[in-house]
Amino acid sequence: MSRLRKTNIVLRKAIEELKKQASINNASxxxxxxxxxxxxxxxxxxxxxxxxxxxxxPGDVVVVPGKVLGAGNIDHPVTVAAFGFSRTALEKIVKSGGRAIFILDLVKENPTGSNIKIIG
Structure with a gap:
């Protein structure tokens, strides 16, 4: 039986890049x-x-290895990096003064991965 691969090309490229940056920067x-x-x-x-x-x-950097959904409220500015955002989640993050970015953009900003929380 052959192994199934991810069909989403953006997801495949993101996974490859994350693995590459992990080995280059020694960031597990x-x-x-x-x-x-x-x-x-x-x-x-x-x-x-x-x-x-x-x-x-306030001021934390949070990574969600998946999607951020818009249920609930956020009352302080946070930088959230994820693979996907719902429209309402994006609006609420920006409204609170935070930033919503793609995971690979965070890798470029912080290649060593220091001071990052994984939530999920």
Missing amino acids: IWSSIAEELSKPTRRRRAVNISRINRYSK
């Missing part, structure tokens, strides 16, 4: 995020804004 956080993104779609994480609000402080 990127390899663990790549492993989470490699899981089947049903097992991938989906995190609500309320959970990010609960487990983060």
Whole structure:
């Protein structure tokens, strides 16, 4: 039986780049995020804004290896990096003064992966 591959080319490229940056920068956080993104779609994480609000402080950098959903509220500015965002989640993050970025953009900003929280 042949092994199934991810059909989403953006996801495949993101996983490859995360693994590459993990080995170049000796940052195991990127390899663990790549492993989470490699899981089947049903097992991938989906995190609500309320959970990010609960487990983060103002100015934190949070990574969600999956999708951020818009249920709940956020009352402080946080930088959230994820593979996908719902429209309402994106609006709420920006409204609170935070930033919503793609995971690979965070890798470019912080290649060593220091001071990052994984929520999921």
